[in-house]
Amino acid sequence: MYLTRNVIRKTEFLNADEDFKTGASVIFLGMVRAESEGKKVLYLDYEAYEEMAEQMIGELITSALDQWPLDEVKILHRTGRVWLGQIAVAIAVKSVHRDEAYQASRYLIEKIKYKVPIWKKEYFADGTSQWSLCGSEHVNLQTSY
Amino acid sequence: MKVTVKFFALVREIAACDEATLDLPQETSCEEALLHLENTIPGLFSILRRCLVAVNGRYAHPDTRILVDDEVAILPPVSGG
Numbered sequence: 733m734y735l736t737r738n739v740i741r742k743t744e745f746l747n748a749d750e751d752f753k754t755g756a757s758v759i760f761l762g763m764v765r766a767e768s769e770g771k772k773v774l775y776l777d778y779e780a781y782e783e784m785a786e787q788m789i790g791e792l793i794t795s796a797l798d799q800w801p802l803d804e805v806k807i808l809h810r811t812g813r814v815w816l817g818q819i820a821v822a823i824a825v826k827s828v829h830r831d832e833a834y835q836a837s838r839y840l841i842e843k844i845k846y847k848v849p850i851w852k853k854e855y856f857a858d859g860t861s862q863w864s865l866c867g868s869e870h871v872n873l874q875t876s877y
Numbered sequence: 878m879k880v881t882v883k884f885f886a887l888v889r890e891i892a893a894c895d896e897a898t899l900d901l902p903q904e905t906s907c908e909e910a911l912l913h914l915e916n917t918i919p920g921l922f923s924i925l926r927r928c929l930v931a932v933n934g935r936y937a938h939p940d941t942r943i944l945v946d947d948e949v950a951i952l953p954p955v956s957g958g
Contacts, residue, residue, distance in 0.1 A: 851956050
């Protein structure tokens with residue numbers, strides 16, 4: 733399960749592997765910030781097409797493991813209400829050397845942001861709210877993920 | 878044929894429901910299903926132009942034919958992360 737309604741804690745991603753093979757551990761944390769397009773944010777609500785999102789994230793991990801020699805990939809993405817400073821998405825990639833861990837981490841967050849059916853609604857201090865469309869259309873379907 | 882279509886995010890809010898049952902001709906394409914939905918719920922007109930359709934949990938091409946018992950979902954531009 734890659735989606736969770738529970739608070740994501742960074743300590744969940746800090747453990748060393750038991751046989752100390754890992755030389756590089758890249759942890760990406762996407763966090764809720766207080767400002768969006770000049771407006772003060774109070775919190776976000778995340779919604780997902782859960783069955784499809786779970787399957788796609790699993791396939792993205794498989795794809796990353798096929799492309800780079802990785803020891804471990806762990807992903808958690810929030811659904812429900814996420815407050816300022818909380819973690820919305822966490823991606824942990826472990827490998828022997830740093831280059832493949834950085835590349836795989838970047839690959840995974842970009843695919844999650846632009847492909848996986850998850851949506852966030854921003855709630856602002858002025859009482860308004862809006863679904864974030866990330867200022868973009870859907871990414872071309874011909875792009876493989 | 879009757880096909881249940883799931884809505885998410887902005888589409889769900891405009892439609893004011895999580896899903897709707899459409900009565901579509903046999904072998905309707907995803908693109909045709911979107912047009913049918915536009916006529917059924919006119920408020921969706923502008924957002925549907927930016928949506929993709931998923932069939933059975935996979936992004937579907939506009940020409941993909943919808944079959945009885947398929948799970949169809951309307952996906953507005955995503956914004957995870």
